[in-house]
Amino acid sequence: MDGSSYIFRAFHALPPLTRPSDGLPVGAVSGFCNMLWKLLRDAGWVDPTHLAVVFDKSETTFRKDVYPAYKANRSEPPEDLIPQFPLIRTATRAFSIPALEQGGFEADDLIATYARLAAEAGAEVTIVGSDKDLFQLIGGGVVMLDPVKDKRIGPDEVFEKFGVGPDKMIDLQALTGDSVDNVPGVPGIGAKTAAQLLAEYGDLETLLARAGEIRQPKRRENLIASADLARLSKTLVTLDQNVPLDTPLADLAVEAPNPARLVAFLKAMEFTTLTRRVAEATGVDAAAVTPDAEMMSAKRGSASGDAAASGQAAPADTGATGGAPASEGATPRDLAEKLVARAAETTIDRSAYEIVRDAGRLAALIAEARDIGRFALSLETSSIDPMQAEIVGLALGLAPGRAAYVPIGHHAGGDLLSESGDAAAEAQIPEAEALALLAPALADDSVLKIGHNVKLACTLLAERGHGLAPYDDALLMSYVLDSGLGGQGLDELARRHLGHALITPDEVTGSGRARVPLAEAPVDRVAPYAAERADVALRLWSLFRQRLTADRMTTVYATLERPMPSVLSRMERRGVAIDRALLSRLSGELAQRMGALEDEVHTLAGEPFNLGSPKQLGDILFGKMGLPGAKKTKTGAWGTAANVLEELAAAGHDLPRRILDWRQLSKLKSTYADALPTYLHPRTGRVHTNFQLAATTTGRLSSTEPNIQNIPVRTEEGRKIRRAFVAAPGTKLVSADYSQIELRVLAHMADIPQLTQAFEDGLDIHAMTASEMFGVPVAGMPSEVRRRAKAINFGIIYGISAFGLANQLSIGREEAGQYIKTYFERFPGIRDYMEAAKAAARADGFVTTIFGRRCHYPQINARNPAERANFERAAINAPIQGSAADIIRRAMIRMEEALAAANLGAKMLLQVHDELIFEAPEAEVEATLPVVTRVMEQAPLPALELRVPLKVDARAADNWEEAH
Numbered sequence: 001m002d003g004s005s006y007i008f009r010a011f012h013a014l015p016p017l018t019r020p021s022d023g024l025p026v027g028a029v030s031g032f033c034n035m036l037w038k039l040l041r042d043a044g045w046v047d048p049t050h051l052a053v054v055f056d057k058s059e060t061t062f063r064k065d066v067y068p069a070y071k072a073n074r075s076e077p078p079e080d081l082i083p084q085f086p087l088i089r090t091a092t093r094a095f096s097i098p099a100l101e102q103g104g105f106e107a108d109d110l111i112a113t114y115a116r117l118a119a120e121a122g123a124e125v126t127i128v129g130s131d132k133d134l135f136q137l138i139g140g141g142v143v144m145l146d147p148v149k150d151k152r153i154g155p156d157e158v159f160e161k162f163g164v165g166p167d168k169m170i171d172l173q174a175l176t177g178d179s180v181d182n183v184p185g186v187p188g189i190g191a192k193t194a195a196q197l198l199a200e201y202g203d204l205e206t207l208l209a210r211a212g213e214i215r216q217p218k219r220r221e222n223l224i225a226s227a228d229l230a231r232l233s234k235t236l237v238t239l240d241q242n243v244p245l246d247t248p249l250a251d252l253a254v255e256a257p258n259p260a261r262l263v264a265f266l267k268a269m270e271f272t273t274l275t276r277r278v279a280e281a282t283g284v285d286a287a288a289v290t291p292d293a294e295m296m297s298a299k300r301g302s303a304s305g306d307a308a309a310s311g312q313a314a315p316a317d318t319g320a321t322g323g324a325p326a327s328e329g330a331t332p333r334d335l336a337e338k339l340v341a342r343a344a345e346t347t348i349d350r351s352a353y354e355i356v357r358d359a360g361r362l363a364a365l366i367a368e369a370r371d372i373g374r375f376a377l378s379l380e381t382s383s384i385d386p387m388q389a390e391i392v393g394l395a396l397g398l399a400p401g402r403a404a405y406v407p408i409g410h411h412a413g414g415d416l417l418s419e420s421g422d423a424a425a426e427a428q429i430p431e432a433e434a435l436a437l438l439a440p441a442l443a444d445d446s447v448l449k450i451g452h453n454v455k456l457a458c459t460l461l462a463e464r465g466h467g468l469a470p471y472d473d474a475l476l477m478s479y480v481l482d483s484g485l486g487g488q489g490l491d492e493l494a495r496r497h498l499g500h501a502l503i504t505p506d507e508v509t510g511s512g513r514a515r516v517p518l519a520e521a522p523v524d525r526v527a528p529y530a531a532e533r534a535d536v537a538l539r540l541w542s543l544f545r546q547r548l549t550a551d552r553m554t555t556v557y558a559t560l561e562r563p564m565p566s567v568l569s570r571m572e573r574r575g576v577a578i579d580r581a582l583l584s585r586l587s588g589e590l591a592q593r594m595g596a597l598e599d600e601v602h603t604l605a606g607e608p609f610n611l612g613s614p615k616q617l618g619d620i621l622f623g624k625m626g627l628p629g630a631k632k633t634k635t636g637a638w639g640t641a642a643n644v645l646e647e648l649a650a651a652g653h654d655l656p657r658r659i660l661d662w663r664q665l666s667k668l669k670s671t672y673a674d675a676l677p678t679y680l681h682p683r684t685g686r687v688h689t690n691f692q693l694a695a696t697t698t699g700r701l702s703s704t705e706p707n708i709q710n711i712p713v714r715t716e717e718g719r720k721i722r723r724a725f726v727a728a729p730g731t732k733l734v735s736a737d738y739s740q741i742e743l744r745v746l747a748h749m750a751d752i753p754q755l756t757q758a759f760e761d762g763l764d765i766h767a768m769t770a771s772e773m774f775g776v777p778v779a780g781m782p783s784e785v786r787r788r789a790k791a792i793n794f795g796i797i798y799g800i801s802a803f804g805l806a807n808q809l810s811i812g813r814e815e816a817g818q819y820i821k822t823y824f825e826r827f828p829g830i831r832d833y834m835e836a837a838k839a840a841a842r843a844d845g846f847v848t849t850i851f852g853r854r855c856h857y858p859q860i861n862a863r864n865p866a867e868r869a870n871f872e873r874a875a876i877n878a879p880i881q882g883s884a885a886d887i888i889r890r891a892m893i894r895m896e897e898a899l900a901a902a903n904l905g906a907k908m909l910l911q912v913h914d915e916l917i918f919e920a921p922e923a924e925v926e927a928t929l930p931v932v933t934r935v936m937e938q939a940p941l942p943a944l945e946l947r948v949p950l951k952v953d954a955r956a957a958d959n960w961e962e963a964h
Contacts, residue, residue: 001039002129003053003099004107006032007088009549011081017373019270024298025080026269029087033266033274036095039128039147041281048126050118050252053092054110057101061109063236070236072182087269087298094265094292096257098247105243108133112239115142117249133173136239138166163195171204174234180552183233186226188218188836190843204234218835259284261292268295348500353531354404355523357427359437362406366441369398374448375441376538379457380530382409382519385705386459387573387681387688391431392519393526394438397450397534400542405527408434410519428523435464442466450474452490452537455565455693459573469566474537476561477544479694480553484846484856488694494536497543502536503529556852559943560699560886563893567908568691568701570896575686576909576917579724579959580677586720587673590665597662604655611662614640620655627653650807665717672711672721679706691911697855697874698882699889701911709912713964722961731919734906735963736932736954738888738914740765742797745883748947749850750833754826759948766790772826773819792823796830797880799873834876841875849882850944851890887950888914891939898935904928917960925956 010031017027036053063070077085092099102110111127111134118125119141127134130146135158138144144153151157158166175194177185189197201207208230211223223230259282266275268291279286356362369375376397381389390409397403407428441447442461451457454473461468475488486492491502508529509521518526548554602608605624609616618638622630627648631639642663648656679687687706695702703709712718727733743765747755758768767778770789776782791808792800800808802817809816824831838860841847846856855878860871892911899906906920906928916936920928936952957963 001051001053001097002107002111002127002131002134003055003088003092005129005131006035006053007055007081007085010035011078011084021270025084026087026271028081028084029091029269030271030274032088033091033269033271035147036092036097037274037278040095048254049123050249051254052098052100052114052247052252054107054114055089055099055101056107057103057105061104061106062240063106066235067232069182083298087295090295091265091269094262096255096262098252100247102243102246105240109240109243110245112137112241113243113245114249114252116241121249132162132169133237133239135162135166136169136173136237162191164198168198168203170234170238171198171207173237174204174230175207177233178237181236183236184226184229185233186230187222188839189222190840192843193219193839204230218832218839257282260289263289264292265295267291268293268298348498348532348535349401350503350528350532352401353528353535355527356404356406357429359429359433362429362434363437365396365398365404366437369396370441370444370447372398373446374450376403376450376534376541377457378451378530378534378537379460380518380526381456381460382517385690386456387463387684389460390519391460391464393428393523393530394434395530395534397531397538400535400539403531403535403538405523405531406434407523407526410521410523410526431464435461435466439466442468445470448472450538450541452493452533452540455569455572455691458565458569462569462573471562471565472541472545473562473565474540474544475694476564477541477548477557480557480561480853481544481547481551482856483694483699483854484697485858490533490536490540493540498536498539500536503532505529553852553854556854559893560851560853560889561693564693564889567892567896568693571908571910572688572690574907574909574919575681575684575688576919577686577726577728578676578680579726580680582720582724583673583676586717586724587669590669590673590717594662594665594669597658597665601655601658601662604658611659612666614638617659621648625655627656646807650810664712664715668712668717668721672706672724676706676724689910696885697857698878699849699853699855699885700881700913701885708910711912719961722964723959725917725960727919727958730922732922732925732956732958733909733960733963734918734920734925734928734932734954734956735960736916736918736929736936736952737964738884738936739951739953741884741887741914741950742880743793744946744948744950745850745880745887746797746830746833749879749883750827750829751947752827752829756948759951762951766793769793769823773822788819792819796820796823797877799834799876837876837879838872841872847875847879849879849886850940851883851886853882853886855879855882884914887939888916888936891936892916894939895932895935898931899928902927902931904931906932915964917963920956929954929956 007028011028017030018024019026089099100110101107108131111129115125115127115137123141125142127137127142127144128147129144130153134144135153138153138158139155145151146153155165158164158169162169162172164172172191172194173183173185175186175189175197176191177183177189197207198204201210208223208227211220211227214220214223259278263275263279263282263284263286266278267286267289275286278284279289356365376395378395378397380392380394382392383389392409393405393407395403395405408431410428442449443466449468449471450473451471452474454468454471454475458468458471474493475490478488478493482488486496491504494500494502505518506515508525509515509518548557598611601611605620607620609620611617615637617640621627621640622638628651629644629647631644633639640659642660645656645660649660676687679689681688689703689708690705692702692704701709711721725733743755744759746752747759754768754772755765758765764778764786766786766789767781769792770776770781770785771778773789773792774785776785788809791805795805795808800820802813802820805811805819806813806816837847841857841860845858845860846854848854855875857871857875857878859867860875862868862871888911892908895908895916904920904924904927906918906924908916908918910917916932918928918932933952933954937950939950940946955963
């Protein structure tokens with residue numbers, strides 16, 4: 001049995017748990033004991049003749065001597081897990097099972113040696129674990145058992161997962177490497193590619209010997225250049241089956257357990273339910289057994305942490321089954337743990353949900369939730385705007401299948417109405433009283449709050465004086481795991497992961513003219529809708545937290561996503577001031593310019609028509625004027641999308657160019673000049689945008705109501721819009737903008753010496769590029785030459801084509817193509833990076849940022865060439881844009897603490913791509929600028945040190961445009 005695998009699975013499967021009497025962390029011990037007991041009692045496998053649990057010993061192994069960087073990327077174990085390592089070894093011995101570990105070797109080497117010896121002796125060997133490193137041992141009488149999935153793994157299952165049999169797993173891992181263990185492998189070779197190569201060439205050495213025959217240039221070059229790395233990787237991943245064992249195989253013969261010793265250990269750990277179950281199964285009188293004195297005196301050692309300090313009760317184990325009531329003596333946490341473990345299996349029964357109309361009953365449910373240590377929360381509101389919404393009701397989810405709805409703000413013509421019309425069922429708890437009862441749980445650091453789109457709840461509660469921490473957000477957990485694989489709405493996640501269709505809002509409030517506000521819908525119709533959402537959020541959380549661990553994405557979630565809802569909620573609540581008079585004047589100016597453009601267009605067309613009508617425009621361009629490139633849409637009308645007009649404008653046609661200009665002015669007028677004043681909050685007098693966390697594949701934020709991300713920067717009209725965002729009296733707006741961050745990230749990821757040196761030297765990167773490409777000295781360089789280099793620099797990041805570059809620079813496609821060719825010749829590492837990104841996306845279906853975020857592009861292998869090319873461009877850009885997005889997130893998460901530590905009153909208001917906007921007291925501006933700059937420039941640290949320095953331009957002014 002792979003004990004190390006069990007430890008981490010047990011630790012991450014449960015929230016932080018401690019022994020009630022003294023706060024000793026025991027969550028991993030509890031999970032380990034339950035898993036071990038279940039395996040021994042319930043797995044249904046043949047009783048073993050020999051049995052052991054094997055652990056890693058915490059010291060250097062022989063692989064470090066071969067490759068000092070082996071496992072160098074691994075972080076230290078969580079602080080509260082460290083004191084549990086010896087306890088788990090003691091627990092193993094309490095089950096009368098040998099706990100094996102040996103210096104100089106990993107647990108997998110010991111397992112490999114014991115498996116070989118047992119198989120040679122004619123035994124049937126079962127390795128209990130799921131680590132792919134052990135798959136090479138399967139076959140010849142050896143199988144694996146994944147106890148969590150209750151799945152046996154044989155040669156067929158290995159081939160189904162990796163495309164090779166166990167006999168080729170070593171070669172496959174040598175090619176793919178392992179980022180977690182820092183096994184280098186061959187760059188650009190994923191599991192699918194490795195399987196294909198091994199199927200064609202047979203084995204690693206044959207492949208390396210014949211690498212020159214491979215047709216794909218990049219793959220061929222990587223295999224030739226990295227042959228030694230592949231051989232080194234093979235050495236690292238090959239398990240040692242000849243370890244000189246300290247404990248002979250014969251000594252592992254199964255020993256009859258000592259029930260009293262096991263019960264004494266479990267009682268000392270205060271695992272109430274498991275103690276009872278073991279005692280009942282073995283015929284021991286638990287009351288007569290004295291807890292193990294040594295274990296009773298076990299201390300935390302150097303461990304510390306909020307969960308342990310809180311004295312939060314440990315879940316002895318998972319005593320109940322299904323939705324049945326807890327057995328006698330089982331705690332609420334016991335029942336909840338069991339139900340959460342079966343979240344995906346339990347049928348959703350809406351009739352089981354409860355409506356809570358009595359404060360006493362609500363208090364009892366909240367007390368139960370605090371005993372469990374977590375609950376799901378869903379708030380139902382009168383509006384999607386959390387700054388102005390009223391709370392209609394709240395739902396609590398305690399365990400899958402156990403949820404309740406609390407009506408708070410229902411009304412119908414002054415009288416509450418239930419679906420049945422029962423007047424006795426019309427009571428509700430006033431909002432202030434309900435939130436007062438909930439407040440201690442909301443503020444309790446030992447109770448985890450779970451939701452979907454937690455930012456909404458953060459804002460709603462903050463507006464009423466309540467905080468929300470700690471929390472987990474199922475929306476963001478899914479986003480980390482599956483960004484690009486589908487929507488993150490609760491309804492879609494329920495269908496995709498639980499096979500369940502949620503009640504729709506229309507089923508509750510009606511649709512069309514019959515629709516009523518949620519507050520006027522009958523309580524007994526809203527209750528199952530709301531309670532179901534809390535129930536499903538809890539079930540999804542249970543599934544996603546296990547996947548985060550299995551996919552090694554917990555750090556990405558914990559560092560880049562989970563902190564953001566509270567950060568953005570505070571920004572949204574602060575809002576930003578605008579100058580209504582300036583916007584009114586600008587609206588008039590835009591209207592005049594649009595009118596002048598309309599006259600020009602009508603003259604060019606030879607007749608008046610509605611410029612906003614695609615059909616009329618298409619008839620003019622293609623029907624009357626007969627311009628080239630005419631295509632009809634599915635509706636039969638001529639296509640007049642922006643790309644169609646841009647092609648015509650690039651070909652020298654004036655009318656399409658004027659239409660594009662008119663559309664841009666029209667959008668600015670309607671979206672900003674006219675619309676921004678309508679977003680002013682009646683109480684604050686400021687505009688409060690809504691930031692979207694999970695709206696892009698790359699991790700970039702977007703915003704709505706209003707959308708501040710799309711205000712043009714390069715046009716005079718766009719700059720005037722920015723001037724309308726102003727500082728409040730006595731303050732200045734501070735704009736802090738990363739300089740060329742995506743080019744800096746590219747220089748780091750592609751390791752381009754010329755770019756890296758230029759950034760280190762603080763040179764004009766576009767002038768340097770122009771000098772490299774065109775042989776023009778930087779001093780006295782014509783502005784047109786620099787402009788072309790700048791267009792190429794930024795265009796390359798987005799996979800620009802010769803056609804696109806030709807349009808941007810108003811040059812011929814052949815000339816543009818030559819520019820791109822020259823660029824790649826001067827900076828070959830960039831093409832290598834692009835090819836590697838595409839290869840990774842094809843092999844794995846995703847690419848990663850420098851911080852480990854995954855951006856999925858499953859359509860990259862599409863048959864349609866145009867569609868495939870589009871996703872290839874996205875796969876090239878995503879690691880760059882995503883890394884830049886991760887960097888600014890890290891800065892945002894640290895910013896407020898840094899400002900507070902410096903005793904500064906500046907407040908972060910807005911984030912727009914690579915820019916942060918603050919409002920700072922005038923007297924503190926000079927002190928604020930260096931703090932903001934330092935936090936942003938040091939954002940990647942300590943996780944990563946970029947090869948190039950980050951540079952931030954920070955300025956203060958009375959409005960956004962002047963500060964920018």
